[in-house]
Amino acid sequence: MATLNLLVLVCFLYVAFLFTIAFGADRAARRGRGTWLRSPVVYTLSLSIYCTAWTFYGAVGFAARSGLEFVTIYLGPTLVMIGWWWTLRKMVRVGRSQRITSVADLISSRYGKSNLLAVFVTVLAVVGTTPYIALQLQSVTLSFAAFAANEPSGTDLPNQQSIALWVALGLALFTILFGTRNLDANERHHGVVMAIAIEAVVKLFALLAVGVFVVWGLAGGVNDTLARIDASPIAAWEVSGSRWVGLTMLSAAAFLCLPRMFQVMVVENEDEGHLRTASWAFPAYLMLMSLFVLPIAAVGLDVLPEGANPDLFVLTLPLQDGRDGLAILSFIGGFSSATSMVIVAAIALSTMVSNHVVMPVWLWITGGSAVMSGDVRNVALLARRTSIAGIVLLGYLYFHVSGGGTALAAIGLVSFAGVAQFLPALMGGLYWRAANRTGALAGLGVGFVVWLYCLFLPSFGPSPVMPQAVIDHGLFGLHWLRPQALFGAEGMDPLIHAVMWSISLNTIVFITVSIISFPRPVERLQGAQFVNVFEHSGSPPGWTGGLAQSEDLLIMSQRIIGGPQAQALFAAAAQRQGLAGYLPEPSPEFLQEMERELSGSVGAATAHAMISQIVGGASVSVEDLMAVADETAQIMEYSSRLEAKTEEQERTARQLREANQKLTQLSVQKDAFLSQISHELRTPMTSIRAFSEILRDTQGLKTAEKSKYAAIIHDETVRLTRLLDDLLDLSVLENGQVVLNSQTGRLGPLLDRAIAAAGVDAETFRIERDRQAEDVMLTTDLDRLAQVFINLISNARKYCDSPSQVLTIAPKRQKDRLLIDFIDNGSGIPTDHQSMVFEKFSRIGETKAGGAGLGLAICREIMARLGGDITYLPGQSGAAFRVTLPQPFADTTPPVSA
Ligand code: ADP
Secondary structure: OHHHHHHHHHHHHHHHHHHHHHHHHHHHHHOOOOHHHHOHHHHHHHHHHHOOHHHHOHHHHHHHHHHHHHHHHHHHHHHHHHHOHHHHHHHHHHHHHOOOOOHHHHHHHHOOOOHHHHHHHHHHHHHHHHHHHHHHHHHHHHHHHHHHHOOOOOOOOOOHHHHHHHHHHHHHHHHHHHHOOOOOOOOOOHHHHHHHHHHHHHHHHHHHHHHHHHHHHHOOOHHHHHHHHHHOHHHHOOOOHHHHHHHHHHHHHHHHHOHHHHHHHHHOOOOOOHHHHHHHHHHHHHHHHHHOHHHHHHHHHHHOOOOOOHHHHHHHHHHHOOOHHHHHHHHHHHHHHHHHHHHHHHHHHHHHHHHHHHHHHHHHHHOOHHHHOOHHHHHHHHHHHHHHHHHHHHHHHHHHHHOOOHHHOOHHHHHHHHHOOHHHHHHHHHHOOOOOHHHHHHHHHHHHHHHHHHHHOHHHOOOOOOOHHHHHHOHHHOHHHOOOOHHHOOOOOHHHHHHHHHHHHHHHHHHHHHHHOOOOHHHHHHHHHHHOHHHHOOOOOOOOOHHHHHHHHHHHHHHHHOHHHHHHHHHHHHHHOOOOOOOOOOOHHHHHHHHHHHHHHHOHHHHHHHHHHHHOOOOOOHHHHHHHHHHHHHHHHHHHHHHHHHHHHHHHHHHHHHHHHHHHHHHHHHHHHHHHHHHHHHHHHHHHHHHHHHHHHOOOOOHHHHHHHHHHHHHHHHHHHHHHHHHHHHHHHHOOOOOOOOEEEEHHHHHHHHHHHOOOOOOOEEEEEOOOOOOEEEEEOHHHHHHHHHHHHHHHHHHOOOOOEEEEEEEEEEOOEEEEEEEEOOOOOOHHHHOOOOOOOOOOOOOOOOOOOOHHHHHHHHHHHOOOEEEEOOOOOOOEEEEEEEOOEEEOOOOOOO
């Protein structure tokens, strides 16, 4: 028990030591001291979070189970560091010039600031990392258990779950304390990075110490160790070529894509030059880490009893030999590996979760109303802190639920394969300008689904989500959908199978969709900047020349939102900052405000891109941007002018078309009228001529005959006169030569007069009236108004085709107008003729009644002269005309009190 207590004590001391280191480093950095914090050595050591507990303990287990395959886990990153050094440099450069805060941010920024994409990457990263955090917690509890097992029997084994919980809580606390001191991505987590660098040294030292002990303490030196390796099953292990290549590529991909690696490699990077050192120093570190893996595995298999967990050889070998001190060192090494991974992963994931999920949701809920105040900062900090706690606890929950069972052992590679799905979008984004958001989303989506289906879900063994039947016979019994033999690819290693399908389908879909879909302008802009980052950005930019930047910002905003408005904005900000003059410091608050202001004119994405270009180290020259701004303004103005013009033209064309149609119809009518009028003129003329000739030339006509013929001549003459009268009347009205004779009279008697004049036969033609409503006093030209009424009444009598004709005359008062509707019960006037009947000479169909089509035209003219109107009322039971009269008129009776 003494050892166990000692272990707990050492653990506490070690943690306290880490807190001190982190605290000291943070303080030194804040005071501007401690250039040693930014040394390439610290950077290289911080990369060692790649070696988690899974590598510290697991590599030996891996070697004991699968021979030399464990080397691939080190080989992948080594190849990347050496061979892909320029890709890393590009990532770092992009990260700096675009102020990238996470791998999700990089991918979303590249594809036009797409938050959807960021959310997607975040979710994938959380899903992929949670089991990995659980794995770290498991390794800590297992190593505790290994110590406890070595205790004299009877001592209480510490409760594994509670150990894991305490470790998780401690880690969350540390991460919150040192990981969220500030928000600005430019200010790095010096404390955390320093602590991690120390942990890197500790774990390397511990592993080397155990290695030395095993080779020279347990085995009898190098030769003896080599002999033991030769004799062990490890030597006999056959290396499968495809698995070897697959695993190497997988770990290389994961090295580039893991959120925590991105955090230390890109976000925490102080100086691009550090990469140069890291490119050889980190592989060297990895080599040292892997140096004693085989000896420890071989000797462990040899010395320890059958069935001992090879994942714990690093710990159990010294323990079993009674080397408690070394065992504690080894434990601290494993502890370091586990904690540093969890801390950095929690920082990286919490940045993603809070920036891409929590903050957008919060801004959406508050409607951005709090953006002006300092709220955002506090909320962002809170979001980050809760995300950290949430992520670590999620890892704990996963550990708790999975029971820390064997399912965790393989989870490292499963996680690798999950995050490796970012690779196509990431690399495409850095090297291929045509890559776009739709492609990235589609590729990631497909990769994620295949990974989930082929690797993640089956990794738990048969479960309710993935029953044995599906594993054996495929989803829905479709053979080609078997998760471990997709599209009939049988006999492959399940991991390699899943990696091959997920990555290749991901890549194919990404490329194809990118080719066939069109990127938005901001995607193009970002694409150009990412791909050509080296051409545009010089040496890493800093915050120097703040006011010069402000000047550029002002020039740009003037071009977008106009001079006075931009100047007012800047002057107000400068005043708020307490600066003399009109140029404020480009503080984050001011930039946010400006971005909002600009996005009103050019759209949020463009505003964001423009500002970040000027502020975040222009990778396009400022002049270029100005041109873009100018162009945008011009294009916008031009296109709105064009739009207005097009609309106007369309309207004119429509009017012309309508007028033309009317003209054509009228011309047809006029032709018809001309033939009609000549016919109508000729008919009376012919009979007048014929009967007058009879009267002149026939001798001995009887008096009765004479008077009959004279009467015919008279009637015909009257008809002719009427026609000519109408024509004359109309032309007088149209020329405005009428003199109106205004009188005052009641509507009722006026209608009586009109009905009488229309010569209506009350037997065959019934008129319905509303005497009460007719009791209105009018002041207008009553004779002309009567003329209109007569025309409407006689039209109804002439054209209403109902066997029992009824005409309803309904006057109604409406505000300052008087409406008089004449509605008969005939079949009315067809819709396409309704607008025509008021035209001169217009008649519908065959005119049995012999009208010349002038009546309604005259009515319209009269009403216009009287300051009123006459219209056709569509949708009534028969033909319906509405006469509208303006004031003055008055009720002659007091209103009826109902
Ligand atoms: P007209 O002098 O020939 O009566 P109008 O200008 O008064 O000419 O009327 C034009 C045309 O409108 C008529 O030829 C007739 O076809 C149609 N019309 C007018 N009033 C009615 C009505 N009450 N019912 C059906 N058709 C009508």
